[in-house]
Amino acid sequence: MLQSKTKWNFSEVQTETPGWDLNNVSPLIKELLIQRGINSSEEAKAFLKPDLSNLHNPENFSDITKATERVHRAIANQEKILIFGDYDADGVSSTTVMLKALKELGADCEFYIPNRFTEGYGPNETAFKEAYQNGYSLIITVDNGISAVHEAAVAKQLGIDLIITDHHEPQEELPAAFAIIHPKCSQDYGFSELAGVGVAFKFAQHLLGYFPEQLLDLVAIGTIADLVPLRDENRILAYFGLKALSSTTRPGLIALKKVCNLNEEVSEEDVGFLIGPRINAVGRLQDADLAVQLLLTEDPFEAEQIADTVQSINQERQKIVSNIVKEADQMVADKDAQGVIVVAKEGWNQGVLGIVASNLVRKYDRPAIVLTELPDTGEVKGSARSIPAFDLFTSCMKIRDVFTHFGGHAQAAGMTLPVENLTRLQDELNSIIHAELSEEDFSQETEISRTIAIPEINEELVNEVKQLAPFGMANPKPVFHINHLPADIRQIGTRKNHLKLQFRDAQRALEGIGFGLGDLYHHISPKTKLSVVGELGINEWNGIRKAQIIIRDMRIDERQVFDHRGKKRFDITPYVHNKKTHLSVYENLPIDNSFLPEKVESITYDSDLSMLQKVNSIYLYELPTDLQTLKDILRRTQPMNVHACFQLRDSIYMKAFPSREDFKWLYAFTAKRKQIDLQRELPMIMDAKGWTKDRVLFMSNVFSDLEFVKINNGIMELNSKPAKRDLAESELYQKYLKHAEIEKLLYYSTYDELKQWIMTCITDGVKPREEATYGL
Known part of the structure; x- marks a missing residue:
């Protein structure tokens, strides 16, 4: 799952449109006009064809x-x-x-x-x-x-x-x-x-x-x-x-x-x-x-x-803004922004503080007041910007006596106040905003005109939408929603900070570009449907014009599995969000866990699983010794995102498993010799059969486990009257098979196989199909 950065508001679908007397106006444009509060042919004509004669008389x-x-x-x-x-x-x-x-x-x-x-x-x-x-x-x-x-x-x-x-x-x-x-x-x-x-x-x-x-x-x-x-x-x-x-x-x-x-x-x-x-x-x-x-x-x-x-x-202004934004952002991060953001510092340029405030609003979804300290007068002076749900002008007018000077609009204001009033300003506005707004109100919102299918998007449609221009406040550029499986996803730009997508269906392909969304690349798992919202436009390159969607935001509504298997010291920092819960799972907790962000809690497979609660993301670092334990962890935590970060130092599954004939040969060899000095005679056995040292020792230990032989100080001696037992009765033999099965399922499986198994565990549905295992 990938949460959208903004709250999505879908406009109501108009099942019945007015019987307007409009020629050459598509149903889509009619729908967009209705969304703008236009309910008659006269209003629609006036909107689509602006006329200077419709201006109001200044004498009024x-x-x-x-x-x-x-x-x-x-x-x-x-x-x-x-x-x-x-x-x-x-x-x-x-x-x-x-x-x-x-x-x-x-x-x-x-x-x-x-x-x-x-x-x-x-x-x-x-x-x-x-x-x-x-x-x-x-x-x-x-x-x-x-x-x-x-x-x-x-x-x-x-x-x-x-x-x-x-x-x-x-x-x-x-x-x-x-x-x-x-x-x-x-x-x-x-x-x-x-x-x-x-x-x-x-x-x-x-x-x-x-x-x-x-x-x-x-x-x-x-x-x-x-x-x-x-x-x-x-x-x-x-x-x-x-x-x-x-x-x-x-x-x-x-x-x-x-x-x-x-x-x-x-x-x-x-x-x-x-x-x-x-x-x-x-x-x-x-x-x-x-x-x-x-x-x-x-x-x-x-x-x-x-x-x-x-x-x-203007170029100088851009540099000044960049520097102040960095300083203000650090102040906000240190305070852990709650309610209304208020930051002030001596030396900040008064002229750019509104831009800085806008930056903070976009990043933290909070109203922001950015002020410069004026030591000569004992005052602070600056600008404020707000979020849609909070009327900054009305709220500040309730505490007008805090300010020496104040003025502005619902979403923007300028102010001067004594420096000693800063704490009161913050406290009073926080009281107002927490009384008026819920947590949901702090989210920025994206108004979506309608969901649209890829075959509908072409240059003709883009030109139709342009009839509504010029766009701006109260007439936003229409935003469309697409839900589709991306055929290609790439990071582009010198800093890989942009995202380029391609969607395809049977009829055509559609490209999408997400400026500044490059960080989301790693949050999109393979073969996963994306919901994207954005504006339609035309991309022209070398004389070729194609419709495209300029992506504003995206989300994934289904659980995701990310495959990081085999990547050493994999950095999970880009995936860790402060507002989400994260859990990493080990066989033994690492001595050095400095590579884990502070937000991530860690457990082992031996931890008390009854205390586990739901988490947003889980990071599986080591293979379990028992699949049931991992199933229980997934079922209890119900993660929306699972990151398989498994590592293998010495694979059992990839080694050739001894056959029944191999066991027979070694047993017969031991019976003939009565006893074998493994330390001295091991190289001879390895050369004769082409076996590895681990293979010989494994078979020897299985014999010992079944009490076919005794091994003391490297000497393997045949028991005189061994009980007749099957190889499968050996715990060591079963442990080997079990570990090979776990490796095959969790490490060597395809992405689709791994995802299916994990999803089944989380949903606690039908017991997963048993994997084929080695046996004699």
Whole structure:
């Protein structure tokens, strides 16, 4: 058995689909649409064919008319306008969108993005006072500001009008700003999940008085990179934004695509894994102004220079993340992660702590808070990421007094708190999470669209599924389940860290690739059905295109037998999982068992078997002297995985067993001589018959066992009146036969024979068929 790394949730199979008026839509696509909550032809058509005309009217935002009038008045009066942005990809693209719109209107405007390390996230009093001193009378926030209660009061006191455009969770008290444009603060607006750039874009549209398609490439970046739900308005903006990004004429984006090696159509994955992280990297390590300049520049040469710098910054960011992840991981391992993970250390770069937290969440299936210590202020500051079952924002708001600053979403947050509050933070969140969640809730989940057969998978199907793109939050890429016997399994990659499978049936072959799953290679026994889940894609090599499955996770639901027979000092460490029980079995416990992981308990065949309990895995290191003992161990422990690690130093089975004629000859020879000096005459007997020394001594000892002879000091002498007995009556003879039988069954059998015998013992079913044995 191999347990999946995530909990698998299968979508309900739709036996009846609505009578939709949809042409050229397959039953599979209909089923996938229903799984996305689409229940009518109109909704299905809108989803499959996004249309800009279905975007919501920006006039439905509360305060947007008031805000627009204030901006136009500022432009007319030649007032200075400051755009106050944020340092992530959403904030950078929001800043650029607003700047482009205001510049087109002829505004006297500049942008300001706070330094992550010296100022932190969002508006701050010092920046507002500096803006006042520089003559700014209007500040527009993008992608931030909804929690800036104090800063809004400062702006009012200074005589600065503050327009907040944001999408983050509103807290209990809203800032007393001149205007707030926020989908969750606007009851009449039809969609509440816009990204910061989406809100900025709708404000820009209202300011310009027309729909600014030229800004859609920027909107795609912020919308996809900020992981907002790609449904409704976000889906439309991302769909058309990706088309605009693919054909963009913006020099900065052309240069950025070049360093990302993107030459053709840009996908949501390209934004999420290539473009977005590079823009984010700038604000993580330094001022984010450089990223805004990249998006703003009209000079291709300058764009290439900035893009190269951004690429270098991203590479540096990757190294920093790698080092912090190693340190944080060691801290968590030392603590034995329970509940919410909280780690903090002086010197950790604030800008990458969210990435580190995400790494810890993936590894430990626990919410993670990663903080850097600031000795100058006596505070810790950092980021948090959560698991689906735990609303981090709501939970932290219950203990709001722990924090100096706090904000974010259900799954991600940023925070600052006094260092002395760290213990309380951990204890309070642990109390909440253990009260709300069961152990099962801590597992990551994989949502599976449906089980699919290999003949169904082809390039046409892959193209059908692409109709649902762009994929992302609330519109995940469909995940399919396959249960089949693999025809071939290989580790690939320079570090053997990837897994390549091939499935075959009578009609076609299907390849599967599992990136980062190379460690599972050793956990798959021969001739065992695999259940794999993953996304469908196309593998193109040398002009040949084939459908494939990109494997996310796998499991084996049946018991497994692993054949390690004859492998000396076999390392079982890769098989030992801390959450499972493991047992090794010996004839005599090894003096040096340092090769065994600490988690593995050891017994001998002479141990008290009545105390045995069920285990996940059992490792059989030595052959038993009695098969029944091994049967009892297997029956009592009911292992899901059996590892046959048997070793043989001196095989009995492989030696030629003396025949009845051999025994007759030796007995007659002894009777003729009356006695034999084995030490002196053994070589002569060996030469005469071509026997080994062990063979002669074995037959001699059998005669002694049957009292045919007496052996004293190497002299074998015939008994004068031996009782008539069969050779089979000798205990030594029977022990020899029994050991040969055990070797044949457990060591020299085929894999299939060994597996069948072990499975029969575990299930305690029909008594195994008796093996043929040697005899006279």
